[in-house]
Amino acid sequence: MLDTNVVAADVSLIREKSPLVHNITNYVVMNNTANALLALGASPVMAHAVEEVEAMVRLAKLVGGALVINMGTLSPQWVDAMELAMKTARAQHVPIVFDPVGAGATPYRTESCQRLLQANAPSIIRGNASEIMSLTQANVQTKGVDSASSTDAAREAADQLARAFDCVVTVSGEVDVVTDGCQRIEIRQGHAMMARVTGLGCTASALIGAFAAVQSDLLLAAAHAMTVMGVAGEVAASKSPGPGSLQMHFLDALYQMDEKLLSE
Amino acid sequence: MLDTNVVAADVSLIREKSPLVHNITNYVVMNNTANALLALGASPVMAHAVEEVEAMVRLAKLVGGALVINMGTLSPQWVDAMELAMKTARAQHVPIVFDPVGAGATPYRTESCQRLLQANAPSIIRGNASEIMSLTQANVQTKGVDSASSTDAAREAADQLARAFDCVVTVSGEVDVVTDGCQRIEIRQGHAMMARVTGLGCTASALIGAFAAVQSDLLLAAAHAMTVMGVAGEVAASKSPGPGSLQMHFLDALYQMDEKLLSE
C-alpha cells in the first residue's frame, strides 16, 4: 500500500516546480495529455522536429523536466526525432518515459519500438499487457491499441523487460503493476469507464513524466502517477453518466488532487 | 422510417464485437472520432504511415473491422498512405468509408479525392451537399468544410456518385439522405447546434465505419449510423446551453444509446 502522504508530497512538488515535460507523442492525444499535465501543475511542451528536439531536451535539463516518447501515430520522421531526443536525454540524465502504443499490432510498430529501446534505454516503460508482452515476444498480435489484460504472462514480461533495459515497467490494466524487475507494486484503483476515453493510457505516461521529474525513485514515480490516475478516474467516474463527462471531471480532479482526495 | 429495433440491434453488435475501425483521418478530429467510436463500443485505431497501413488493414480483416478515410488535413504522404490502405481494403473485402472533407474548396483537395476514388472505389461515401456535388461537378466552389444544404441537386449528385462507384452515398444536412443510386433513405434527426461543434461530420463517417463492420447491408449501415448520430445529437442538444456542453453530452449519449433512447 502506497503512503498517500508521499503521493501528495510529489503532487505538491509538481505544482511548485512545474517541471517541463517534453512530449513527442501522437496526434490523437496531444490535447488531452497537455491538459492533464497543466491540470496537475506541470508545464507541457510538444515538439517533434528533428531540428529542435535536442535543444528542447537540453531546456528540460536546464529547468528540470522529463521526456515522454509515445508511438501512437508514428512515421519514419517522427521515429528519427524520437531517437535523437532519447539519445540527448540519456546523455543529459533527463528521465525518459516510453509508451509503446499499439506495439504488436503491426511489424512496423513493433520494430520501431525495438529500434528505439535498443538504441537508448528509457527510464520507465508504460503500456497495456499486450503491448508489454509484444516487446519481449515476437508472436503476440495486439488488437489495436486499447486491449489490455494484466495476466501473469504480462507481469512476467514486465519483469523481464525491466531487467533487460535496467528500467521500471508499468503494466496498465484493471490492476496496474509497476516493477523494476525485482520489486513489484500493485495499484488497485481506477474505473472501467476510463477505457472508453481515448488517450488515458497516454495520459498516464505523460503524468509519469511529471512525477519522474520530481521523484528520483523511479519505481515510486511510476506508482505515484498511476495512483493519481486511478484516484482521478474514480472521482470522475462517480460523477459521470458517460465517457464525455468523465474526461471533463478527470481534468478537474487532477486540478483538485490532494492528500484528502487521495486518502478517501 | 427505420425500425429502431434493428438500429439498436446493430448498436448491440458493435458493443459485442468491438470492431477495429482503422482511421486515416485529419488532425482536427482524431480525438473526437476516437472518443465517439469508444463511447459507442468500437475499437478505434489511428495509423497513417505508409510503412504500416497495409498490415493494419489486414488486422482489421482478421479481427473484423473497417477502414475510414478522411481528407480533412491532407498532404501528399498521407494521400499515398490512403491509396495503399484503400487498395488493401478492396483486396481484403474490408468496408471502406470515404469522407471528402472540403472537396471543392481547392483544386488539390478535389483532385486528391478524385484520384483516390478512381483508384479504389469505397463502400460508402459521406459528405455534406457541396462536397458531394464537387465530386460530380467541376464547377462547385465549397466555402470551407462546414457548408451544407441538402438540395435536390445534392441528392441527384449523390445518386449519380453511388451509381458511378457502385457504392452507398450519404449526404449530411438538415435532412440526411442515404442512397445506393436506386433507393433513398431520409433521416430527419439531429439538431442545428451540431454544426457548431467541429468534426461531427467526420464522427458520422467514423461511426458509419463501425456499423459497416457489423451490418453487411451498407445502405442500412449508413442509415443506422446517421440515426444514432441524430438521436445522440438531439439528446445532447436538449441538455446543452452551447456547443461545449453538446460535445460532452453527445459522447455520453453514444455510450447510453439503446432501443429506448432511439424510440423516444
Add this chain to the structure above:
Amino acid sequence: MLDTNVVAADVSLIREKSPLVHNITNYVVMNNTANALLALGASPVMAHAVEEVEAMVRLAKLVGGALVINMGTLSPQWVDAMELAMKTARAQHVPIVFDPVGAGATPYRTESCQRLLQANAPSIIRGNASEIMSLTQANVQTKGVDSASSTDAAREAADQLARAFDCVVTVSGEVDVVTDGCQRIEIRQGHAMMARVTGLGCTASALIGAFAAVQSDLLLAAAHAMTVMGVAGEVAASKSPGPGSLQMHFLDALYQMDEKLLSE
C-alpha cells in the same frame, strides 16, 4: 475602456458574415481553435499542404476571411507552407495573424519565426511576454510555451515589434496589452485558471483572425478579440471547479456572447 456595444457589434458581424479563418496551426490545439471559431460563429478551415495553401488563402479573400499562422508544432514542411500562405495573404490583402508559440525556447523556433516575419510582415502578432521579447532580443530563453508575465520590458518589446513590422502586437498576460507602436490598449479581463487549459492563447490568436476579418481597424480587432476571450474566460471560470469544466463552459460562453455578457 472599450465600448461593449462596439465589441458586441463585431461579434454580430462575425455571426452574420461567418468569415473563413484559414489556420495553419499546431496539432495540440487544432480541435480547440476550430471549436472556438465555430462557437463564436466563424468558419474555420485547417489546411497546411504546400499544394493547397495558396488556393485556400485566395478562397478566404473571395468569401471574406483571415489567415492565422501558429508555430506550436513546427517542422520544415509546415514552415514552408506558412511562408507561402503568408506571401499569398500579403498579396491578396487578407489579414494575417501570427502566433510565435514557444519562440525563444529553441534556436530553430526563434529562427523560424524570424524567417517568416522578415519574409512577410503579419497584420497582427499575438504572444505571451517571453515570446514577444524573444522576437526582439536574442538572449531571452523561454521556458516552454506557457510562461507569461506582462512586464514593462514586454510592453517595450511589443511597441518595438509593432513599429518594426508596421503591425499590431498583442501581449497576453494577467493584463493583455494591444499596441500599434503608438497607441496601447489594456484589457483587464480573464481568469488565472485559463492558464491551466492548453491552447487558450492559440484560441485568442484564432479569434483575432475572426475579428480582423470583419473589423478593419486592426488595433480594435485585436482588442475586441481579447475582450471576448477575457469575458468568456471569466464567465466559464465562475462555473468551473477545474480546467476540464472551464474548457467546456468557455465554448458555451463564446456561443452566448452578446452585449449583455460583455457589459456585466
